[in-house]
Amino acid sequence: MKDDKTTQNGTNRRKFLKMGLLSGATTVAGASLLANLTSEEELKASGEKIRVLTPDGKMVEVDAESINNYPEAHITPEESRKGIPGRKFVMVIDLSKCKNARTCVESCQKAHHLDYNEEYMKILLLQDHEEADPYWFPKPCYHCDEPPCVTVCPTGATFKRDDGIVLIDNERCIGCKFCVTSCPYSVRQFHWSHKPKFDNTDLPYSPETSVPGEVGTVMKCDFCPDMIRQGKLPHCVSSCPMGVIYFGDKNEDMVTNGEETVRFSELINDRGGYRYLEHLGTKPNVYYLPPVDRQFPLERGFDVDEEIIERYKDVPYVQDMKEKGKI
Amino acid sequence: MDVTIRKKELVKEFSPMLLKPSKWSKIWMAILVAFILYGLVALVVQLTKGQVVTGMRDNVVWGIYTINFIFFLCLSYSGAFASGVLHFFNTPWKNAVSRIVEIITVVSLIVGPIFIILCMARLDRLHYLFIYPRIQSPITWDVIAITTDLIGCLLYLYLTFIPDFAILRDNSEGLPKWRKKLYTSLAIGYQDTPTQRRRLHKITKIMSAMVIALAIVTYSVLAWIFSLTLQPGWNSTIFAPYFIVAGLYSGIGVVIIAMYLIRKYFKLDHYIRKAHFLSAGVILLITALLYGYFTFSEYFARWFSHKTHDANLLETLFNDYFWMFILANYIGILVPIAIVFFKKLRTIKTITFAAVIAVVGLWFNRYLIVVPTQETPYLPIQDTRPEFVHYSATWVEWALSFAGVAAFVLFFMLLMRLVPIIPMSGIIDYEKKGKVRRDGLTQQQQP
Ligand code: SF4
Ligand code: SF4
Numbered sequence: 001m002k003d004d005k006t007t008q009n010g011t012n013r014r015k016f017l018k019m020g021l022l023s024g025a026t027t028v029a030g031a032s033l034l035a036n037l038t039s040e041e042e043l044k045a046s047g048e049k050i051r052v053l054t055p056d057g058k059m060v061e062v063d064a065e066s067i068n069n070y071p072e073a074h075i076t077p078e079e080s081r082k083g084i085p086g087r088k089f090v091m092v093i094d095l096s097k098c099k100n101a102r103t104c105v106e107s108c109q110k111a112h113h114l115d116y117n118e119e120y121m122k123i124l125l126l127q128d129h130e131e132a133d134p135y136w137f138p139k140p141c142y143h144c145d146e147p148p149c150v151t152v153c154p155t156g157a158t159f160k161r162d163d164g165i166v167l168i169d170n171e172r173c174i175g176c177k178f179c180v181t182s183c184p185y186s187v188r189q190f191h192w193s194h195k196p197k198f199d200n201t202d203l204p205y206s207p208e209t210s211v212p213g214e215v216g217t218v219m220k221c222d223f224c225p226d227m228i229r230q231g232k233l234p235h236c237v238s239s240c241p242m243g244v245i246y247f248g249d250k251n252e253d254m255v256t257n258g259e260e261t262v263r264f265s266e267l268i269n270d271r272g273g274y275r276y277l278e279h280l281g282t283k284p285n286v287y288y289l290p291p292v293d294r295q296f297p298l299e300r301g302f303d304v305d306e307e308i309i310e311r312y313k314d315v316p317y318v319q320d321m322k323e324k325g326k327i
Numbered sequence: 328m329d330v331t332i333r334k335k336e337l338v339k340e341f342s343p344m345l346l347k348p349s350k351w352s353k354i355w356m357a358i359l360v361a362f363i364l365y366g367l368v369a370l371v372v373q374l375t376k377g378q379v380v381t382g383m384r385d386n387v388v389w390g391i392y393t394i395n396f397i398f399f400l401c402l403s404y405s406g407a408f409a410s411g412v413l414h415f416f417n418t419p420w421k422n423a424v425s426r427i428v429e430i431i432t433v434v435s436l437i438v439g440p441i442f443i444i445l446c447m448a449r450l451d452r453l454h455y456l457f458i459y460p461r462i463q464s465p466i467t468w469d470v471i472a473i474t475t476d477l478i479g480c481l482l483y484l485y486l487t488f489i490p491d492f493a494i495l496r497d498n499s500e501g502l503p504k505w506r507k508k509l510y511t512s513l514a515i516g517y518q519d520t521p522t523q524r525r526r527l528h529k530i531t532k533i534m535s536a537m538v539i540a541l542a543i544v545t546y547s548v549l550a551w552i553f554s555l556t557l558q559p560g561w562n563s564t565i566f567a568p569y570f571i572v573a574g575l576y577s578g579i580g581v582v583i584i585a586m587y588l589i590r591k592y593f594k595l596d597h598y599i600r601k602a603h604f605l606s607a608g609v610i611l612l613i614t615a616l617l618y619g620y621f622t623f624s625e626y627f628a629r630w631f632s633h634k635t636h637d638a639n640l641l642e643t644l645f646n647d648y649f650w651m652f653i654l655a656n657y658i659g660i661l662v663p664i665a666i667v668f669f670k671k672l673r674t675i676k677t678i679t680f681a682a683v684i685a686v687v688g689l690w691f692n693r694y695l696i697v698v699p700t701q702e703t704p705y706l707p708i709q710d711t712r713p714e715f716v717h718y719s720a721t722w723v724e725w726a727l728s729f730a731g732v733a734a735f736v737l738f739f740m741l742l743m744r745l746v747p748i749i750p751m752s753g754i755i756d757y758e759k760k761g762k763v764r765r766d767g768l769t770q771q772q773q774p
Pocket of ligand 2 (some may be wrong): 153174180218
């Protein structure tokens with residue numbers, strides 16, 4: 001029965017999807033929701049009826065004015081456990097276009113009130129084998145379908161939602177750090193001490209925004225469900241000048257990097273998409289496109305702070321370059 | 328033999344140990360308390376400032392707290408195992424050591440979990456483990472296993488204390504009033520009648536089998552906390568038995584050390600004899616061989632198949648942790664084996680020395696299991712603060728670790744003030760049995 005409903009809603013959504021995609025480059029495929037409309041100035045006083053997609057996937061007709069009265073919906077920790085119905089979020093990262101510009105890192109830090117030294121998104125410099133050239137490798141949380149971090153959590157503070165997103169409820173986390181040791185991708189980080197920014201209670205805490213932080217709890221990339229609910233793309237996706245990161249809905253088979261919207265299945269199959277460390281069986285929801293036909297030379301990535309370069313000092317390639325005096 | 332007179336004698340013999348602490352034991356206690364106070368200062372610092380005062384950081388999130396936790400549980404487990412075996416099979420020389428072993432079991436089971444609690448960053452939310460339990464999580468299994476084990480071991484320890492409490496109650500001339508009262512209530516009306524005796528014996532025997540089972544379960548669950556993850560170096564099928572053998576090894580080591588110290592400071596040479604050291608030494612030898620075998624298989628398989636991630640781990644072990652590796656896995660195993668293997672080398676002192684090496688080596692072996700793996704994850708550690716890459720414990724962690732050891736010794740000493748470290752009831756049983764057997768022999772010889 002539930003499935004029937006989803007298919008029905010699915011057709012509606014698909015219609016809406018076209019509208020959404022036409023209306024703005026930053027709109028996630030089909031993720032146009034109530035809150036989105038609050039920002040549209042001209043609708044404010046119009047009084048006309050408009051059709052919107054509610055967070056639970058229903059198409060409804062509402063008065064445009066009444067929409068304005070909705071503040072950006074605050075999703076409580078309890079609500080955040082459910083997920084956005086009928087969705088299955090995926091990310092595709094095109095390694096051939098990444099040049100360690102770090103705008104994704106920085107915009108994410110800004111949005112999640114992170115310090116300069118805390119990154120949900122990390123950029124690694126990987127080299128697959130001796131013959132291969134190294135490449136830049138952005139690493140968010142993979143929002144695994146078989147997430148070890150969720151299995152081991154003794155309190156259910158970290159959880160997997162129906163829409164595929166893995167979140168942390170830092171009001172429930174007891175700081176045992178078992179999830180940190182069990183994530184094979186070293187994604188999770190920890191609030192080791194209290195910081196003044198945690199006291200900022202302007203925004204009530206929601207696992208969907210991961211703000212404000214809380215001492216003694218874990219944190220990680222959250223796929224920005226708050227943005228998705230507003231019909232926007234996660235910060236890393238929209239900020240990347242190269243359009244490296246695609247985000248979308250697997251059920252819709254659509255992903256977008258803000259500039260182009262493509263079929264997820266085609267992208268993966270045509271470009272040899274893969275998941276990192278597939279053999280571990282964690283079933284990530286983040287796919288990579290291999291670093292072939294690079295658009296930028298690798299060295300462009302060293303156009304960053306000295307302190308950042310230092311973070312790659314153990315990579316043989318970097319040691320080589322340093323010896324040659326190239327960086 | 329008149330049992331009542333013998334009881335009196337024994338109480339007389341042991342009561343100085345219970346009542347009049349020597350100058351040395353007072354000094355020792357003062358030192359221990361100082362260590363514990365220092366640990367409390369560290370605890371306050373950690374609670375107020377957060378775990379930022381420890382050496383743990385994003386890459387290595389489990390440090391020496393976790394190691395101490397495994398280490399103490401390891402002692403407890405092996406204590407339970409040893410004492411269960413001693414009781415269950417009614418080993419002839421068990422009496423002198425059984426109480427030492429039992430106390431080690433319980434005390435380390437109390438101290439151990441404190442460390443894992445220290446490792447949790449939000450102590451104020453500890454009760455969430457019970458209000459939001461998730462049975463899928465190995466930590467939940469651990470909580471269940473440890474509490475059950477603790478209750479089981481406390482009960483068991485108490486059962487073995489009862490006859491002595493009764494003896495102390497009945498022969499309490501000269502004991503302070505509060506002690507008399509304490510012993511009376513603790514002895515719960517035990518009168519040493521044949522029925523009571525039979526019952527107590529039966530229950531103790533059942534419990535002794537139970538604590539072995541409980542200990543094995545608890546310690547396996549503990550090993551699974553590591554081996555159920557996907558991390559290279561932890562995800563190993565032999566971890567549970569490996570931990571169990573390692574536990575036995577270090578446990579026997581601590582028993583030997585305790586025997587040595589108690590014998591020396593309380594002048595109990597006639598109860599704790601060389602024979603005990605020799606038997607314990609042989610067990611140490613057997614467990615050392617087993618433990619060495621497990622250690623070897625564990626690393627040999629990784630080294631021989633050299634999957635990339637295993638190879639990375641071994642590289643970390645052999646580069647960054649070279650000396651620790653040698654100390655833990657060569658010296659910590661081979662030296663005790665060498666000492667106890669040759670008959671000529673087996674003296675009380677050398678066996679104790681071997682035990683010390685075994686225990687220290689095992690602590691470092693646990694360190695090598697916990698820390699280097701976290702420093703060598705699947706994805707290389709990059710794009711992170713340089714000071715976040717390697718782990719080294721801070722004074723707070725050391726202070727609390729030493730406080731833990733101090734608490735262990737202090738608890739031990741305090742329990743020794745409550746009951747004689749050599750079970751008096753056991754001595755009487757032993758002497759009775761000896762008499763019966765002698766009588767039996769004489770009867771047989773006389774046609
Ligand atoms: S990448 Fe790590 S933190 Fe993210 S869902 Fe998978 S296991 Fe959990
Ligand atoms: S640190 Fe928090 S989120 Fe992670 S396993 Fe422990 S309780 Fe769960």
